[in-house]
Each structure stands twice: as C-alpha cells, then as structure tokens.
Amino acid sequence: MSNENTEEIQQKKSVRHILALSGGKDSSALAIYMKGKIPNVEYCFCDTEKELEETYEYLNKLETYLGQKIHHLKYSSGYGFDEIVQIKGGFLPSPEQRWCTEYLKLKPYEDYIGDDPVVSYVGIRADEPHRTGYISNKPNVKTVFPFVEDNVRLEDVERILEESGLGVPSYYKWRSRSGCFFCFYQQKREWVGLLENHPDLFEEAKKYEKIDPHTGERYTWNQGESLDELARPERVAQIKENYEKRKARKANAFKGNQKLKDVWGDDSDDGENLSCNICHL
Template structure:
C-alpha cells in the first residue's frame, strides 16, 4: 500500500502530554486524518473521562475506546492475585498494549503502513514507550522533533482552552486509580478525593497479601498503614517541606514554571511510569 493509504494513530492516556500532542497535531497537521484512541481499563479516574470528553469537543472527533477483552479482575486471577508493580507491570502489558496490538494487527498484516504519534517531549530523554518489530509500524515523536518542552505543553493546553485535567489539582499522573507509581501523598489524596476507589484498592491489596503476593500498592507499607492518622500527618508534612524547598529553588529562575505548578513527581524524583498510561 502507498503512503497515501497509511493509517495515523495517536494514543491518549488522559494525561497532559498526549492531550497536548493531539491539540498540536490538529492545529499543525490538519491534513492528517488521525485516529485518536484511549485504552480503557475501567479503573481510570473519573476526571480522566471528563477531560477526554472536553478533548473530543476540541478535536471535533470521537476518541476511539479500545476496551480490553479481559478486564483487570480477569488478569489479576491469571497472575495468581499478585498485584502489578514496577517489577511486574502486567497491567500495562495486558490492559494497554495488548488491545493496541490487536487493533493494529489486521492493518499491518494487510500491508498498511501505520504511523503512531507518541508524546515524548523535547526536554525528556527518549524512553521507548512502544517498540515494534513490524516494518509497517513507525513511531513518530513530534514534540521531540519540534523541541516542545513541558512549558510548551502547558501553553498548548491553555491556549486551546482545555487547560490541565482536573486531577492535576491533587495528582501528577493519569492511569488507574490504584496505580503503583503514585507517591504516598497521592494515595492520601485519593482517599480524600475518591474514597470508594481507595477502598477498592485496599480490597485488592488484602486479597493479594492473603495469596502471598510480595507487593503492596505503595512500597514498604500497606494502605491501612499508610492512612493511619499519624502516618498521614507525616506524609503531608514531608510534602509541604519538599514543596517549600522547590519553591525556593524555583524563585531563583523567573523563566521557569511557577512553584505551585510543580508536578508531585518533581518533588520526590521522577518515577519511570508507563508511557501508555501516563503520557
């Protein structure tokens, strides 16, 4: 098939970078008929769905939902009730990448070339978000190529009228409500913002422990331990101290973002989250 018959796809996580890339491609490459897709695990934050709805309004196009044929609970049983973790990220593999591969498989087998646009920014080291051995699948990094950095992403979203997803008020990443890459302050805030989702995460954790899983959602302590009143106080105090230190550093450079716009991960060290979930 010719390049004119190529398929163009852009995956959305519900996060700011992929949303900004969708806006950027719509504004700078309107000639491309891009299929925007979101792989729904069914465990996403409600703010994610609200943001995707607003993004659809801007794009003037529906975002395809690639629902996995097996949900989180199915795969949890397949993995003997062992929770996913940074060491065994089966959730990303089975609930995000697998549906994407199944969607593209017929196109690639028919010889169609597919261009997949990924939101790696110009100020990030390139991390392989999705590598394919298939000769017809090409990964494209527009932000990397055009030098769009984090402030540039914010500017794109603000100028479009979308702004940031609402969960950025209390959390640094999209993805499942019980993502194991959350910082401890984010678990505390999840309990405050979405107590039902927090209780569901606790249930999964207790079942995993009963089945000899070596992992808890948050490294080094259970959610019960993490949300003891004294522990919550410690976590919040630690967060405030880190924020104050970051503010002091940011004030030395007026060209940087305002201190209050710091991502939580910047305060604790950048976590290597899964690109399919968090970009």
C-alpha cells in the same frame, strides 16, 4: 513539523496515522497541536476500565474540541484487570511486573494497529530527554515525536492546553499523572489525594491488598506499607509534611538551572520520577 521522514510517510495514502491518548496533558496537548496537520488521523485511548471519572470527562471534552471520535480500546484477551489478578493468584502488578500495561494498554493498541502501515504519534516533550514512550517493535509501525522535533516543552504544553480552553484534566490538582486509580506508580501524597478526593476508589484499591494467611506474604500496592497503614491520620499528616519540605528543598536546589530541573525536578517521594511511558503521557 521539520522532520522529512514524517512528511514523506504522511503523503502515502495507505498509511494509517494514529495518535494514542492517555487522558494526560501531553498526549492531549499533542492532539490539539496536531489538529488539522495529520491526514485521516485516528484517535484512540486504551481503556483499562479502572480510570478516574475525571479522565473520561476530559476525553469527552477533548473529543468535542477535536470534532472527531476517540476510539476506546478495551482489553482484547477477554480478561479485564480483575480477572487477570485472580488468574495470577492475587499477585498485583508493580514496576518490575508490569503485566497490566502489557494486557490492558499495549496489546489492545497493537491489535488495533494490526498489520497496517502506521505512523504512531507520541507526546514525549523536548524537555524530557530521559523518557522514551511507546516504541513498537512491529516493523509496520513508525513512531514519531512531534514535540521533540519542534522543541515543544512543558511551558508550551501548558500554553496549548490553556489556549484551547480545555486546560489540564482536573485530577492534576492532586495527582501528577493519568492512569488507573490504583496505579502503583502513584506517589504517597497521590494516594493521600485519592483518599481525600475519591474515598470510594481508595476503598476499592484497598480490597486488592491481601495477606497470605499461610506464608504471611503481603500483596500491597506500595512496598512495605498497606493502604490501611497509609490512611492513618498521623501517617497522612507526615506524608503531607514531607511533601511540602521536599518541594521547598527542590525549588531551592534547581534555582536558575533549567537543565537540571528538566531531568531531576520531579516531586516524587523517593527522588525518582518513576512512571509508565505508555500510560502516563
């Protein structure tokens, strides 16, 4: 690593070095990349208890590879996701009202850090200029981005994971990000992936959706479409077809222009690569 500040901080014995894992490819690759380079590193994972089974399996494999425990941090408020939804009268989180991240990811992480001086290692890549990741306002936390410092890009992350023997988590076959099985940042084709790979979890996600009998207000994970509507065979076929068309269009549009592809080359449903920079690294 080339950043002098990071090296200076690493030499101070009282400083804690924490690498938070999301169960996704970038933070996992960062842990592998930094293995042996960070003194007294602590690994942690903010566990919402609504994660995919594949995520837990992958973290177990990673733990074995790293030869060190990954601390699972649970909500510290005493209330899990289901209790909070109830308190909020069934109001589901959304990109605009992201209370789930605050209660189930940020708070447990900040409680774990406490007031100790901390260097927090974040897996944002050099080819993700549009992302910022977890940046604490706490004065005792310094956030560092080793992949940005060392110009590590997507192809490097894939190579790191491949060479470690771990590969990418298996959910990447049908989903592009880590996080809760019902995450509202999922694209429509990922909801279809959940339906096809984990029908039981799809049913679980459906149970959170409600229609207020008095006002007619709908509490759904996707704006304007319930999971019942999305799961209709004709709608599933349409979502798959749209996805394939979009993929082909984008492959053409970004041909030979890597810089453009870095910024806009996602495969989201609406052209915006919306995601949570805390949950999806």
